[in-house]
Amino acid sequence: MPVLHLHLLSDSTGETLEMIAKAALAQFDEADIQRHFWPMVRSKQHLDRIVPDLAANPGLVLFTLVNDETRARLEEHCRILGLPAVPVLDAVTAALEDHLGQEAHGRPGRQHAMDEAYFARVEAIQYTIAHDDGVGHEDWEEADIVLAGVSRSSKTPTSIYLANRGYKVANIPLVVESPPPRELFKLRRPLVVGLTTAPERLVQVRRNRLLSIAEGRETSYADAERVAEEVRFARRMFADNDWPVIDVTRRSIEETAAAVIRLYSERAHRSTPPVVGPKPI
Incomplete structure (x- = not known):
């Protein structure tokens, strides 16, 4: 060609x-x-x-x-x-x-004018970077969106992409041995979204990650049974808390972010009070 x-x-x-x-x-x-x-x-x-x-x-x-x-x-x-x-x-x-x-x-x-929207986007990026990987849970209530998922489920790149669209995003890795902070289950303002993926795909991603950092020793991080257990653990948490879930297995970062934005917009629409007209005389 x-x-x-x-x-x-x-x-x-x-x-x-x-x-x-x-x-x-x-x-x-x-x-x-x-x-x-x-x-x-x-x-x-x-x-x-x-x-x-x-x-x-x-x-x-x-x-x-x-x-x-x-x-x-x-x-x-x-x-x-x-x-x-x-x-x-x-x-x-x-x-x-x-x-x-x-x-x-x-x-x-x-x-690209430096208007109010521009500065809001800068603020969103700063917030998102400061609240990556479970950091800063004390003020998650200030976020627009909180992404939860097991390690290597695209939380960070999706968060950064959303921040560039003007959304304040925090994200947290879900680890079987380490329960999330209680603040996660008390959030009212942010939309909490669970990210999941096929275990076999996750195993491959994690193995590639280990190779990229020259980690050759045996580890449960990419063990198939262990990964499947982590995914089940995360899915149970999503279901127990009635959080919307996005399967990122076959999605690009842009597609995942678009799905998150759609969920966020739908929730905002539902929470907007209806316009009430004048009562009949």
Whole structure:
């Protein structure tokens, strides 16, 4: 399969563009992609310095450029070079303009403005890092979400992903010999979610973990019977406390986080009091 040169041009950090490209590429098996990433393209001069690479590595150009002159210049270069250029947000922006009845602001990096939401996300990340792996249980009540599960059930990466979405997350490993702190069972504000996985998959993950840290001695950490017992222990705890459970066996971190967010949103919706109209006279 020939190499596809994928050029990503953004007038901001390029985070949005990279996520869109990643999501689209996931639909294609064994695609040989070479990415060329160009963030903060905010002038015609900057763009002109990129053109030689476009010419040397012809392929597909995806861009998010809101400045009319810059994007027109890119489109003209791509036309001359015979390269397809796709403005990935245009269709969504046009639909929003149509439904909202207003014109979009052509302001580069607007979605990354240091507004209240930005600082809330920073606070969420700081909280989540400080409450990883069972630390800081005294103030778990401040969390939005608490993830519980046995070791290597994706608690930490899922927590960090959720924190980047603005959620304060604490997580705790469930260990048969060491009961969780009592605070876990008294939480009212946070949504507690149990993460579980197939024991055989967990054994493989743990064995790989031991190899990565050059741990060669015999240990029950990756023993099949021991792992199955841990998973049963965690599942009983989830059931006894009526916590929602997500099986992460075949889920990516993004898919697990999306499932957690859906549970969180559903609970928030249920807890919102209904709007009561005026009583009839």
